[in-house]
Amino acid sequence: MSSPLSPAPDAADPAQPAVAVRHLTLAALFTAIISAIFVDLHILAVAGAAIWAFANTLHFGLIGLALVGALIGAPALWACWKVGVMALEAERDWQN
Secondary structure, eight states, X not given: OOOTTSOOOOTTOTTXXXXXXXXXXXXXXXXXXXXXXXXXXXXXHHHHHHHHHHHHHTTOOXXXXXXXXXXXXXHHHHHHHHHHHHHHHHHHOTTO
């Protein structure tokens, strides 16, 4: 990675690879959103089933259910965020 203090790369420098920028079109945006929703629903369904099964198997009350929900729900929400970011990056990749 270059630092903000380093000089800008010269456009005529052959050592610098040319980066093709693909703009996000409406079709690519909808594709990314739909694919992210599809995968996120599966992540959230598995997380919800795991919370329900774990809390009911050990006969937790509402406090225990909230704790299990926080322990399993936080990584599930992070995974949903990363799926959305990766879907947008995949749609903007010029090699895709």
